[in-house]
Amino acid sequence: MATSLIAAVDLGGTTTKLAFINTSGEIVVGWKVPTDVSNHGSRIIKNIAEEIKKKLLEMSISKDQLLGVGVGAPGPFSESGVMYEAVNLGWRKNYPLKALLEQEIGLPVMVENDANCAALGEMWKGAGGGAENLVCVTLGTGVGGGVIVNGKIVRGARGAAGEIGHMTVVTEKGFVCNCGKSGCLETVSSATGVVRLASQQLQTTSKASFLRTKQNFSAKDVFEAAKMGDEIAAFAAQQCSYYLGLALSHLANTLNPDVIVIGGGVSKAGDPLLQSVRKKFNECAFTPVRNSTNIDLALLGNEAGVIGAAWLIKQKLME
Ligand SMILES: [Zn+2]
Incomplete structure (x- = not known):
C-alpha cells in the first residue's frame, strides 16, 4: 500500500508554507507561496486547495493517500475550527476556516492557532522530545506562546x-x-x-556604544554587541532575558511543564540568552518546579508550524 501523507499548511499574513508530511513527522516535500490577502482574503482557501492539488499531480500522488489537511493560522480558534479574529488575513470575524476548506478540498481539515502549532511541532519532533506537558514561547517581532497539558493544547474560554x-x-x-x-x-x-530597551539606554546615558555607530540596529546587533562586551547592549540583553525568565517562572509555577521551549528569531542569540533566562527563572521558580522544569532552545526553526499542523491530523487519527 502506498504511504499515507498529511498535507500541512502554515498560513501567515505574508507567506503560506505548505508541506506533505508522513505519519512519523518527516517532511516529504515543503514549499511556500505568497499569501493573497487581497479582496478580504477571499482567495486564500481556494489557493491552498489548488496548491495541494497541484503538488499531488506533480508528485503523482493520489488524493486518497492524503489523510487530511492540518492548518496553523494567526488567530484564536474555537474548538470547531472557527477563527474568531483574523486581522492579518483580511477575513471577517468568526470565519469558519475548517468548514470552508473541507468543502473546497474534500478532505478532513484540522485548524489551530499558529503559535500552538509550533508548540505541537516541538512536542512531537523537536525540543519537547514527546513530553506531554510543554510550554513553547516564540520570540519574534512579538512574543507568541503555546501551552500543552497532557498532550492537548490549552485553549481557554475564548481561544x-x-x-x-x-x-x-x-x-x-x-x-x-x-x-x-x-x-x-x-x-x-x-x-x-530588545531594540527598544537598547534605544532607551542610549538616550538616558552618554556611554560609548557600538550601537551609536549604526543608524538602525537590529536585535541581532544588540546580542552580538553584548557578546563583545558593549555595556549598553549587554544591559538591554540582560533586561530582555530578565523579564523572560520572570514570566517563565510564573508560568512554570502554575503549570510545572516538563520543558519550556524557546524559539523564534531572538532564540538565535543562543546560550548567553538561555543562561541569563535560566538565572532569573531559578531565582523565581518554586524549588520543586525549578528541579523538574527544563528550559531549552527550539530545534525545528521555521518548520515547527507545518510539523505541528500535521500533528493535528495525526492526533485526530489516533483518537
Ligand atoms: Zn500586550
Missing part, C-alpha cells in the same frame, strides 16, 4: 489561552504594547523589545 506575550512584566512606566496595554512581555522580550 486566547497561552498568550504569553501579553503577560504584564513591567508594572510601572512600561512601553505601550500593540494590544493596548503597557508593560507586556513582548514590549521587552522580543526582537523589537
